[in-house]
Amino acid sequence: MSDSVFDDAVARLTRIGEMTGCSSQVINALSHPNAMMHVNVEVRMDDGHIHYFPGYRCQHNHVLGPTKGGIRFHPDVDAAEVQALALWMTLKCAVVNLPFGGAKGGVSVDPKALSPMELERLSRAYVRAMADFIGPERDIPAPDVYTNALIMGWMMDEYEKITRVKNPAVITGKPIALGGSLGRDDATGRGAYLCIKELQKRDCLTPEETTVAVQGFGNGGYHVARLLAEDGYKVVAVSDSQGGIYRSEGLDIKSVYQQKQEHKELKAIYCDGSVCETREHDTLSNDELLTLDVDILIPAALDSVITTDNANGIKARYLVEIANGPVTSDADAILKDKGIIVIPDILANAGGVTVSYFEWVQNRTGYRWDKDKVRDELHTVMSNAFNQANELVQNKGLDFRDAVYAVALTRLSEGIEAHGTPDYFNGG
The missing domain is CATH 3.40.50.720 (NAD(P)-binding Rossmann-like Domain)
Incomplete structure (x- = not known):
């Protein structure tokens, strides 16, 4: 994956931010990730050889809280991809009003080519490499592409061995028996x-x-x-x-x-x-x-499956993005001209991070929720976020993607500008 994925994400952010009146200070802050870790994950393979897999973790923005985001194992993982995904996670958490910033991580590997033991060694080695970069009040990973509850359990266990403290809130998406949340699977x-x-x-x-x-x-x-x-x-x-x-x-x-x-x-x-x-x-x-x-x-x-090459061929009335970034920013204008209503990824797939937040809350309070409570709370969060964006659609004439971004940028702007604006520092 090339740098164009992150560049495309920033281009969309800039376009919508400028159109909705977001300050240049906020757009600039969100265009630059807070921190990026690049490591070589050392794994002893079953045949005895040592192999090094490129590993990444991006903490995009923590103005609203500790960062949150998945870890993916995929051959196409690179720095640009995790930065784009972390940016979208920052916006996603803001849209549904979670006290998190955005993060993302991954390892460039074909997990299908690994044995179960190699997969476990890779998972634990990734956490050892990132142990000083993550934490329940700093950066909380979760599963993503080709990672699952079992892998999250290994990662939590490795972190607890390193810190010598039981701390299930460091990872979400875990097995239920290890502190995972009911309702996380769907x-x-x-x-x-x-x-x-x-x-x-x-x-x-x-x-x-x-x-x-x-x-x-x-x-x-x-x-x-x-x-x-x-x-x-x-x-x-x-x-x-x-x-x-x-x-x-x-x-x-x-x-x-x-x-x-x-x-x-x-x-x-x-x-x-x-x-x-x-x-x-x-x-x-x-x-x-x-x-x-x-x-x-x-x-x-996958991301970038709808581009200027095929956007004119889309016939659906509604497009609901569960994948991250499936529509390129250049294709947005084509879909808008065709009258297609897009429910963007930062809202449509926010159910996962929302229930991950519920899991983090349960781990920190030591109190488990039943499945009905998880689903009721998720319904409330998603309904509120949808209707806040829809109000802008109805009253401001925005399309749905722009409205959803506007909701996120308003919350992020309040947090970023609370630390001081250029006008303040120039005596305004």
Whole structure:
């Protein structure tokens, strides 16, 4: 991934900031990460050799609180990617009014090529390298692409060995038995689902008459598809890295997911108990899925999949971003001209960091919440954030992305300018 990803994120921030009247001081502060750590993670492989994997952690901005953000294991991880993701996390936490700044980390590695023991050694070695850079009141990691609760448990355990203190609040997204939160498993998809339910109320959508396509069938994509299908929405297409499937009558999402977990392939399957049968369906590429004639398109996989090259082909009425940065800043204007309503990533996928915050709160207070409380609190947070942005859409004529950024920038501006403005220091 090139520097253009971070540059693109800053370009969008600058455009929206200037358009909404954000001060140049604030835009400048948010364009420069607070700190960046680059390490070589030393791992002894199963054959006895030592291998060094590039590792990164970016703390973007801590004006609203300690930084928060995931750790991803992926071959394309680089400094520019984690800086862009950390910037978006700063905005995301501000949008949903969490007392966190943004951070992100990762290791440039193909985790599928590692044995389970090598994966554990990599996870622990990353924490040893970053132990002085993270902490429950400084920077709190969480799972991201190709990391999960098991890996977070290893990382927490390694941190506690180094500090010799039990401190579950240092990491979120952990196994339930190690201090994880109920409701964390589907939080990202549920947050996007709650945004769509707010759209349903606002625009009087009829679920049974509303078609949905989801690019990316990982955790976030699966859960939003499942929740929408359970509500009666017609999910007609899903895809993974190998391609997608389409069925105009709609897919049985739970059965499709079961097939993928058991056989590592996508098929339009319907299961009744242990008996499954294949339904007639079409196959399509990820690019073809993006241009389907559906009501709601949900990119839930990679960044920069909608660009100036294909934006004119998008036919959906709504675009709900679960992936981080799936639409480039240059493509925004095209989608706006087409009248497509975009619910941006910094709101649509904020359910994950919100429930991670709930986990951090539970760890620090020593009091566990039940699943109903987690979901009720998540509903409140997502609904409030959506409606604050929607008020700007209705009263100020902003599009939804600009409105969501404006909510975030207002909170960040208040924090940054509370330390003093150029006018103050010049006697104003």
